[in-house]
Every structure is written in structure tokens, then in C-alpha cells.
Amino acid sequence: MDPGKAIFETVDRLRQRRTGPLVLELDLTEGVTEGPPADPLAAVLSMRKTRLADIVGGLRRARQDSRVKALVVKIGGQPLGLGMVQELRQAVIHFRASGKLTVAFAETFGEFGGGTVPYYLASAFERVCLQPSGDVGLTGVALEQRFVKGALAKLGVDYELGQRHEYKTAANTFTQDHMTEPHRESVGRIVESVTETMINGIADGRRLDPGKVRELIDRGPFTAAEAEEAGLVDRLAYRDEVYDEVKQAAGADAHLLYVSRYARAAAVRKLPHPMSDGIALVHGIGMIKTGRSGRSPLGGGGAMGSDTISAALRAARRDEHIKAVVFRVDSPGGSYVASDTVWREVTLTRKVKPVIVSMGDLAASGGYFVSMAADVIVAQPGTLTGSIGVYGGKAVFADLMQKIGINTEMVAEGANAGMFSTSRTFSPEQWERMNAWLDRIYDDFVGKVAQSRDLSRERTHELARGRVWTGADAHAQGLVDELGGLEDALTLARKRAGLSEDAPVRMYPRLNPLERLRGPESSEDKSAALARIRLDAWGPLARLSAELGLPAAGPLILPEWYTIR
Numbered sequence: 001m002d003p004g005k006a007i008f009e010t011v012d013r014l015r016q017r018r019t020g021p022l023v024l025e026l027d028l029t030e031g032v033t034e035g036p037p038a039d040p041l042a043a044v045l046s047m048r049k050t051r052l053a054d055i056v057g058g059l060r061r062a063r064q065d066s067r068v069k070a071l072v073v074k075i076g077g078q079p080l081g082l083g084m085v086q087e088l089r090q091a092v093i094h095f096r097a098s099g100k101l102t103v104a105f106a107e108t109f110g111e112f113g114g115g116t117v118p119y120y121l122a123s124a125f126e127r128v129c130l131q132p133s134g135d136v137g138l139t140g141v142a143l144e145q146r147f148v149k150g151a152l153a154k155l156g157v158d159y160e161l162g163q164r165h166e167y168k169t170a171a172n173t174f175t176q177d178h179m180t181e182p183h184r185e186s187v188g189r190i191v192e193s194v195t196e197t198m199i200n201g202i203a204d205g206r207r208l209d210p211g212k213v214r215e216l217i218d219r220g221p222f223t224a225a226e227a228e229e230a231g232l233v234d235r236l237a238y239r240d241e242v243y244d245e246v247k248q249a250a251g252a253d254a255h256l257l258y259v260s261r262y263a264r265a266a267a268v269r270k271l272p273h274p275m276s277d278g279i280a281l282v283h284g285i286g287m288i289k290t291g292r293s294g295r296s297p298l299g300g301g302g303a304m305g306s307d308t309i310s311a312a313l314r315a316a317r318r319d320e321h322i323k324a325v326v327f328r329v330d331s332p333g334g335s336y337v338a339s340d341t342v343w344r345e346v347t348l349t350r351k352v353k354p355v356i357v358s359m360g361d362l363a364a365s366g367g368y369f370v371s372m373a374a375d376v377i378v379a380q381p382g383t384l385t386g387s388i389g390v391y392g393g394k395a396v397f398a399d400l401m402q403k404i405g406i407n408t409e410m411v412a413e414g415a416n417a418g419m420f421s422t423s424r425t426f427s428p429e430q431w432e433r434m435n436a437w438l439d440r441i442y443d444d445f446v447g448k449v450a451q452s453r454d455l456s457r458e459r460t461h462e463l464a465r466g467r468v469w470t471g472a473d474a475h476a477q478g479l480v481d482e483l484g485g486l487e488d489a490l491t492l493a494r495k496r497a498g499l500s501e502d503a504p505v506r507m508y509p510r511l512n513p514l515e516r517l518r519g520p521e522s523s524e525d526k527s528a529a530l531a532r533i534r535l536d537a538w539g540p541l542a543r544l545s546a547e548l549g550l551p552a553a554g555p556l557i558l559p560e561w562y563t564i565r
Contacts, residue, residue, distance in 0.1 A: 021069045021251040024062055026055065026259045029077030032084055034330050034360060035283030035507070050260045052087060053281070053505075056487045058263030059091045063098040065266075069250035070101035071259075072243060073125070075118050076108065081361030082194065082382035083330075083471075085117055087485040089124040089201065094487075096126055101249055103127045105242045110137025110221065119232070120198045123205035132236045136227040138220040141195045143187050149177045156399030160426050161391055162434055164442035168389035168466025186467050190384070193470040197381045206231060278504035279493050280316035280325045284309050284342070288334030288366045304331055306338035309370075312508045313345040317352050322506070323497035324353050326489050327374065330360030331367035336390065336441050339366035343448065346373040354496035358489035359383045359480070364468055368479075369445060372452040375496065378489045379471035379480045386474055388449055389466025390441045392434065397422050453478060 033049040062068040071092070080088075096102045104125035109115030115137030122128045130136065152158070152174065159174040166182040179187070199217070203210040208231065216222075216230055227233045235242075247254045286293070286302035293305035316322045327346065333339070349355050350373060357363075357371040359379035364387040371377055371385075379385055401408060401423060408423040419430045426434060442464075450460040455478065463469075463477050474480040482488065494503050 020067070021254045022065075022067045022262070023246055023250045023254050023256050024058070024068055024071045024259045024262055025256050026050065026071070026073040028073060028075050028080065028088075031078035032080060032088070034084075034285050035281075035328065050258075052084065052486065054260040054263040055088065056091050056485070057505075058259040058266065059095045060487060061266045062259075062262065063095055063100075068100060068262075069254065070103065070246050071095055072103045072105065072246045072256075074239070075104055075106045075122055080117070080121070082117060083359070083361035083380045083384075085121045086380040086382050087360075089121055090485050091487065092124045096124070101126060101246065103129060103242065103246050105129045105131075105239060106134060107131045107239075108134030108137075110135060110139075113137055114139050114142075115221070116140060116198065116217070120201055123202040125205070127235065128206075128233045129235045129237050129242045130224050130227060130233045131238055132224050134224050136220065136222040136224075136232050138217055138222065138232065140217045140220075141191050141198070143191055145173060145179070145187075147173055147177045149173075149175060156397070156401075156403050158396045158399070158425075159393065160396060160431075161393030162431075162438050163391035163466065164389050164438050165465035167468070168387070168391050171391045171393070174395070182465075182467075189473065190468060190470055193473050194382055197470075197472060275321055276504060277321050277323050277497075277499060278506050279490060279497070279499070280319070280322045280508045281490075281505050282309065282312045282316060282325060282327050282508045284327060284329045284331060284370060285360075286331060288331055288338045288342070288370065290335055290338045290341070304334070304338075304342075304370075306335075306341040309342050310345045313342075313349050316508045317345075317349045322353065322508075323499055323503075324493040325349055325355045325508075326358055326486075326493050326505075327355060327371070328358045328360065328486060328489075329363045329367055329371050331364075331370070332362045333365030333367050333369070333387065335366065336369075336445075339369035340444075342370040343373055346370065350375055354493060356489045356493045356496070358486045359385060359471065365389070369448075372449050374452075376481045376489075376492060377479075378482045378484050378492065379474060380485060381470060381472035381475075381483055383471035383474075383480075384468055385471060386463070386467055386469040386479055388445055388460070388464035390438055390445065391466075392438055394420055394426075395422055396425050398424060449479075 027050075031049050032052050032055065034052055059071070062071075073092075092102055102125040104122035104127070106118065106122060106129075108131065109119040109122065111134075115135070116139055119136055119138050149159075159171070161171040161175055163169075163171055166180070167186050169180070169183045169186070172180065172183055176183075195217075199210050199213045202208070203213045206213075208216075216232065219230075222230060222232065224233070224236050228236055237245075243256070247256065284304045286304045288304045288306065291305045291307050293303055293308035313325065313327075316325050346355055354376075355374045357374040357377045359367075359371065359377065361383065363371050363379065363383060363385045368385050368388060398408075408421075410418050410421065410423070412418050416430055416433065418424065419426070419433070446457060446460050446464050449455065449464065450457045453460070455463075463479060469477065469479060471480055471483060475483050482492070490505060491501070494501060497503075
């Protein structure tokens with residue numbers, strides 16, 4: 001081949017990529033990550049995952065970009081939480097409103113399993129395409145909890161736990177053999193609220209009557225042919241057929257480009273001046289603990305360390321070019337003390353500049369504690385929040401140890417020195433101290449909610465008692481200010497700060513390579529917000545968690561089984 005011709009063709013292809021029409025692509029099969037990597041291990045684990053902020057920001061820019069003609073998204077694989085799905089749906093709906101083509105493709109919406117949530121996401125697109133061998137597992141919403149009290153009793157393990165109050169059901173898996181009435185009432189309303197939200201979303205997206213959608217849910221799951229006949233999908237086709245059609249609709253020389261790459265390229269082209277005024281975005285993700293954020297090498301997920309989040313909020317508060325803060329919270333809770341530490345920093349920051357909380361899948365118990373002092377709380381209808389309550393206690397292994405021939409003796413000074421030993425029960429005096437501790441935490445929690453949300457203590461107690469609410473119900477009850485996602489929170493922050501619609505958003509803490517290498521000079525240094533790999537916390541193998549059978553992160557925690565996928 002003529003070298004000159006080859007060079008010309010290469011240059012022509014590059015020119016077309018820079019000037020030709022674009023089809024944005026999003027692959028959700030590897031999942032989506034909430035924020036930037038918090039530590040080196042998280043960076044490795046999230047290498048193939050797209051960041052939510054890139055999706056939201058990329059699609060927001062693409063709405064006004066004449067080069068962008070369409071969006072095609074592959075759904076399936078790694079399950080996404082309901083709050084995250086609603087973030088993505090909202091971004092797609094806004095993009096679709098600009099008149100551009102949106103297409104969802106899935107190999108299957110649940111293969112011998114439920115697919116209601118991924119199909120709910122797909123229903124936001126103009127066209128829904130399904131592989132001919134796939135299925136639509138539109139079966140509804142179910143939350144299931146297992147109770148292990150009977151099994152533990154056979155082993156000789158007992159639990160002594162106190163809770164505030166009847167809806168704080170995190171410990172019920174150990175202390176009950178069935179759902180209590182408050183437990184069933186709370187979970188029943190969550191299922192009902194989530195179902196209502198998804199039915200209305202599917203009905204709007206597919207132009208169906210809500211009653212028809214409910215009828216279809218009761219008939220599901222569906223084969224591909226049945227789903228097409230019922231109007232749940234528009235076309236049965238393989239990936240190559242779907243992608244070829246989208247590219248043809250966009251133009252003969254259309255170029256396929258990941259949303260995340262488009263977002264980063266657009267951000268570079270519009271790189272703001274480093275001294276320009278903007279918004280700080282602080283991510284608080286995972287169970288809440290004292291110390292620095294990080295991740296266990298043996299699993300257990302990431303953690304929101306109070307030192308890390310506090311340092312990030314302090315840095316944003318003191319930066320004269322930051323005019324407002326968006327605090328993105330996705331947490332089931334954890335340590336009461338750590339939650340209170342973050343609450344204090346949010347309170348101090350709010351005195352200086354607006355603070356907007358954006359809730360993810362979960363912002364419950366301690367996750368609500370760190371959020372409640374903000375000027376405005378924004379949540380998705382499917383966010384699980386509230387859970388204003390506390391529980392605590394211990395497991396007692398005395399009978400188990402006796403059965404297997406282990407004898408325990410203790411030498412102690414102090415009447416309550418052995419209070420938390422798992423080899424003996426609480427004395428009446430120790431139970432009195434435990435209940436006083438629980439009452440103190442609950443009273444503090446309720447008091448701060450009342451103050452932050454401008455509610456009476458009586459009304460706050462009615463909404464509290466450990467009850468978990470969906471974002472939709474929390475909004476109706478005054479625990480949340482607005483329904484929406486991260487983009488809404490950022491828009492609101494810009495308005496509160498008097499900034500332009502395109503004012504830059506900066507992740508906090510912002511550290512240059514030198515600051516990362518040299519380490520912090522003090523706890524006031526912004527590099528004190530650096531996360532780490534937690535060698536002292538081994539996820540599900542943490543000694544305290546293993547010994548007590550309780551979450552190592554602390555008493556303000558929402559059970560993992562609440563997660564809706």
C-alpha cells in the first residue's frame with residue numbers, strides 16, 4: 001500500500017473522530033462507582049467501573065452538544081442499587097428530552113432470577129432491545145430476612161441486646177424468630193413505596209397505564225417473545241444488530257465513544273482556571289468509623305472515616321474559591337461517635353457556606369446522622385433513609401463454651417470491668433448502664449434531628465423510633481427536602497452560592513502529587529483526608545464483629561438485607 005495514502009487515510013479517520021457525529025456508549029455490566037477511589041486498593045478494584053459523576057456530567061454536556069446524536073447503554077451483569085438506578089434514569093430522561101435517540105440493550109433482564117430493577121432502568125429509554133434468548137424478570141419487589149435465633153440457641157449462643165425503639169430492627173435477626181409487627185409494618189411500607197415508584201416509572205417510560213404495569217408484574221417473568229408481545233421491549237435483536245442500527249441512525253461516519261471518556265475530554269477542553277470559584281464535592285461512602293477512610297484487604301467494602309471526611313470538609317470550608325459544598329452520602333451508618341464528629345463538621349461548614357446533601361442508595365441511621373445538619377437534603381425516591389435509632393449489647397457464648405469443654409475464668413478490678421465479656425450475661429446493674437447509654441444516644445439523635453429539621457421533639461420521635469423510610473416517604477414526612485439526584489444537588493448548590501450554571505465542581509480533598517507523598521503536617525492539613533488500606537480492620541473477619549456477632553462499625557447501622565437491587 002502507498003505510504004502516503006495510508007497516512008492520508010489515518011489523518012482522515014482522526015479528523016472524522018474529532019468532527020463527525022458521536023454515539024455515546026455506557027456499559028453498566030461492570031457496575032458504577034459512586035466517587036473517586038478512596039485508596040490504592042479501591043483504585044485497582046474500580047479500574048473498569050465508570051464513575052457516577054462522569055455519567056451525570058457527561059450526559060449533561062451532551063444534551064447541548066450537536067455532535068452527539070444518540071446514547072446506547074448495555075444493561076446487566078453487576079447489580080445496581082435502586083438509588084443509583086434512579087440517578088441513571090434521571091440523567092437518561094433529561095438527555096432524551098433534548099431530542100436525541102436513547103437505546104437500552106440487554107442480553108437478559110434476569111436469567112432465572114429477578115430483573116425488575118434493571119428493567120425499570122431500561123424503561124427510561126426511547127427504545128428497549130433484548131437478545132432473543134433473553135428474558136424479562138419483571139416480578140416485583142421482595143425483601144427477605146433470615147432469623148437465626150433458633151439455630152444459635154441450639155448451639156448455646158444467646159444475645160442480650162437493647163434497642164431504641166421498636167422499629168430499630170437490625171438486631172432482630174439474632175433476637176427474634178419472626179418479624180415483629182413494627183418490623184413487618186416498616187418493611188411492608190418500604191416494599192409498597194418502592195413498587196409504586198417503579199410502576200409509575202415503567203408506565204411513563206413505556207406509555208402504559210399503571211394498572212396495566214401492575215398486571216404485567218403479576219404475570220412475570222416473561223420470555224423474550226412474551227415481553228415483545230406485551231410491549232415491554234421494542235425489538236428482539238443481538239448486540240451487533242442493535243449497535244449497527246444506532247450508528248446508522250446517527251450518521252454513516254458516526255463514532256462510538258464511552259460516556260466517561262467523553263466527559264473527561266469535555267472537562268479538559270473546558271478546564272476552569274484553578275483560582276475560579278466553584279463547588280466542592282465530598283463523598284462519604286460506606287460504613288462510618290472513627291479514623292481515616294479506607295478498605296480492608298480481605299473485603300467488607302469501603303468505610304467512611306470521620307477523620308477523612310472531617311478533613312475534607314474543613315479544607316472545603318477554608319478554601320475561599322469554594323462557595324458551596326455538596327456532600328454525597330451513601331452509607332448504612334456505623335459508629336455513633338464518628339457520625340457525631342462528621343455532623344459537627346457539617347454544622348461548622350454550613351455557618352460559612354451552603355451545604356447540600358445528596359443521598360445515594362442508603363443514607364440511614366448514621367448515614368442520616370451525618371446528613372441532617374445540611375441546608376438542604378436531596379434524596380432519590382428509592383433511597384433508604386431515616387432509621388433514627390440505636391441498638392447495642394452482646395452475644396453470650398457461655399453455654400456453647402460449656403458444651404465444647406471450654407472453661408473461662410476472669411480476674412478483674414471494678415464492678416463492671418467484665419461487662420462486655422461474651423462468657424457471661426449482664427448483671428442487673430450492667431443492664432441499667434447499657435440502657436442509660438442507649439437512651440443517651442437516642443435522645444441526642446432525636447434532639448439533633450429536631451434542631452436540624454426544625455421539628456418538635458415529639459414529632460421527631462414519631463418519625464424516629466428506628467424506622468427506615470424510602471426517600472419518597474421521608475420527603476412527605478419532612479426528613480428530606482427535595483427528591484432528585486446528584487445533578488439536582490449540584491444545581492441547587494450553584495444557585496445558593498450565586499454561581500453560574502457551568503461553575504466548576506471540584507472533588508475534595510484536592511491534593512497534588514507532592515502533597516500525597518509528603519503526608520500531612522498536622523490534622524488540620526488537607527492531606528490528612530487521605531484514605532488508606534485498613535490493616536487494622538479485616539472486614540467480616542474483624543475480631544469484635546466475630547466475637548459479638550454485631551457490626552464492627554458500631555451501633556448506628558442498617559442491615560444489609562435492606563438493599564434493593
